[in-house]
Amino acid sequence: MGRLIAFVLFIALLVPAGALARAWSLAAGRRAVAAAAVGFVELSPSGSAELSRQAAHGRRVRQVGWLLGVAGIVASVVLFAEASVFLWLPALAAGLLAGVLLAEVTRPRPRWAVSRPARRPTRGEQVSLWLLWSMRAAMAGELVAAVLLGSAGRLSDAAVAATLVTAVLGWLLAEVALARVLFRPLPAEGADVPVDEAQRTWTAHLVVAGASVLALVPLGVLLLVAGVDLGDDVARQGTGLLPVALVAGGFGALAAGLAVAGFLLTWLRPLRQGAAALA
Numbered sequence: 001m002g003r004l005i006a007f008v009l010f011i012a013l014l015v016p017a018g019a020l021a022r023a024w025s026l027a028a029g030r031r032a033v034a035a036a037a038v039g040f041v042e043l044s045p046s047g048s049a050e051l052s053r054q055a056a057h058g059r060r061v062r063q064v065g066w067l068l069g070v071a072g073i074v075a076s077v078v079l080f081a082e083a084s085v086f087l088w089l090p091a092l093a094a095g096l097l098a099g100v101l102l103a104e105v106t107r108p109r110p111r112w113a114v115s116r117p118a119r120r121p122t123r124g125e126q127v128s129l130w131l132l133w134s135m136r137a138a139m140a141g142e143l144v145a146a147v148l149l150g151s152a153g154r155l156s157d158a159a160v161a162a163t164l165v166t167a168v169l170g171w172l173l174a175e176v177a178l179a180r181v182l183f184r185p186l187p188a189e190g191a192d193v194p195v196d197e198a199q200r201t202w203t204a205h206l207v208v209a210g211a212s213v214l215a216l217v218p219l220g221v222l223l224l225v226a227g228v229d230l231g232d233d234v235a236r237q238g239t240g241l242l243p244v245a246l247v248a249g250g251f252g253a254l255a256a257g258l259a260v261a262g263f264l265l266t267w268l269r270p271l272r273q274g275a276a277a278l279a
Contacts, residue, residue, distance in 0.1 A: 017256035034198035055270035065099020114185035127204035138215035174211035209264035216257030223250030
């Protein structure tokens with residue numbers, strides 16, 4: 001009976017990962033609508049120039065992510081010596097995700113004429129609140145897991161510090177970028193409105209996806225470490241549900257993080273004008 005309960009618990013804790021992947025697949029509809037809105041209208045010169053300007057900015061800043069990844073690899077070598085060979089890929093991935101977040105948080109303000117509408121777009125019109133709060137929950141979970149594992153002596157002080165710094169900075173960048181999207185001035189010309197709305201949608205999803213991956217993958221690793229260590233401690237006492245729950249949660253978080261990373265790649269493609277936007 002204990003093994004059956006453990007199996008059911010394992011499957012149940014993988015369900016949130018599937019739900020999150022499903023929610024991101026539905027977000028593809030927002031991307032299609034936004035791209036079609038830009039593709040169907042005849043853009044003003046300011047709107048066309050803004051599309052090119054924002055796309056160039058995103059490419060330039062995301063290239064900084066490679067440099068951040070290399071810096072992370074160097075830091076891991078300094079901190080962990082030979083053991084750092086297992087951290088090179090995570091460090092590079094963290095740098096690339098940081099580049100995504102930096103590109104969105106440093107987006108230049110549009111140069112078109114602005115207006116003061118009676119109603120501003122809400123957060124739910126830019127990104128699903130389920131996706132947003134799942135990102136925040138994953139960030140909070142990563143912080144709590146790192147602190148608990150560090151206090152229990154199952155994670156080194158350097159690893160705890162690196163995890164906390166990465167999570168806090170990533171969360172801060174994401175929230176700042178989301179705030180900028182929400183309060184950015186609205187365009188005055190009707191032809192520029194779909195461009196502005198599409199750019200807000202793009203930025204919101206890129207930020208939420210990047211921060212989600214930055215939280216979910218480390219959280220999955222931390223939960224797996226905790227589950228395996230705790231399972232070794234209770235191995236002599238029979239099957240324990242807590243180690244199973246931790247391992248299942250770890251697998252679920254890793255699966256969700258990899259799934260969101262796949263959807264993130266689709267949002268990295270910049271907005272395009274005219275018929276190319278519909279291709």
